[in-house]
Amino acid sequence: MARWHLVIDVERCEDCNNCFLACKDEHVDNEWPGYAASQPRHGQRWIDILRKERGRYPLVDAVYLPVPCMHCDDAPCVAAGGGAVRKREDGIVLIDPVRTQGMSELPASCPYGAIFWNEEAGLPQKCTLCAHLLDQGWRDTRCTQACPTGALRLVEASDMQMQATAAGQGLEALNPEYATRPRVLYKNLSRWDSHLVCGSVSLERDGLVECAAGATVELYAGDPVAAESATGGSASAPLSTAITDAFGDFRIDGLVLEPGGYSFSIALEGYAPVSYEVDIAGSCNVGTIRLQEVSL
Secondary structure, eight states: OOEEEEEEEGGGOOOOOHHHHHHHHHHBTOOBTTTBOOBOSSSOOSEEEEEEEEEETTEEEEEEEEEEOOOOTTOHHHHHTTTSEEEOTTSOEEEOTTTTTTOTTGGGGOTTOOOEEETTTTEEEOOOTTHHHHTTTOSSOHHHHHOSSSOEEEEEEOHHHHHHHHHHHTOBOSSGGGOOOOSEEEESTHHHHSEEEEEEEEEEETTEEEEOTTOEEEEEESOHHHHHHHTTSOOOOOSEEEEOOTTSEEEEEEEOOOSSOEEEEEEOTTBOOEEEEEOOSSSEEEEEEEEEBOOO
8 A cells, every 4th residue: 555755855955944834833732633732832843954064164065954753664662652652554653642641751762863752741742744634635744845945755655666766766764773664765865974075176377376177186095106006006996086166176975984094186187196195084174285287
């Protein structure tokens, strides 16, 4: 049978918080019997937007990650709820607002931190995927309806269809090590969980400093010069390659860094190549590298 899934494109999220506000509009001061009690005005984010900055001024990349309830197939909250939390046939996980009264331990069961404790009402709460609206025939949740960039998309599909879609679009689960089989899948998740290395290249010509456009920047694990010497002329392949833009800037994204040293090799016709080691412990801006013109 067809079940509900939420697809989130990290590349498209701009942190506008329309999804968060639409959720508040739907649930604050509104009781939906059988689905959810009223959400408090403050202190709960049924869809939270996590933020991360990569790089360093002036080359900075901001990434935003919407995190709602994952509506997991193997939901820890269902196991901890003793029948008061249920997984519907259509994939939605609901917390019974009556039967969970006083269950203050339930929020700790969610590894994603998506369940909140309502102190005033004395009950746990979370995103319902707007089940009360879907049961009335809606084809969108309030958050997907309000998203101006299409970063949030509600999909109704069978498990087999969704597996094919996930494979074709590169959709991934957040924190797959939790082994909860979530029905919220992410596109371009590497923007969040991989590293960015950026920098600038300049050149000196006729006594003037200019932006080095079109320079080839290669990132290696270890020292390529040492590797070439040790293997008798067979250097290791670069981890990634980039070409500087009109401002001499470059960015190498999607890196999964391993322990050990790294180095850059920078080349531009007419200028002496540069190779040097860098300390990369995470996303960073390596600054400006100067190329010197080759004397004829």
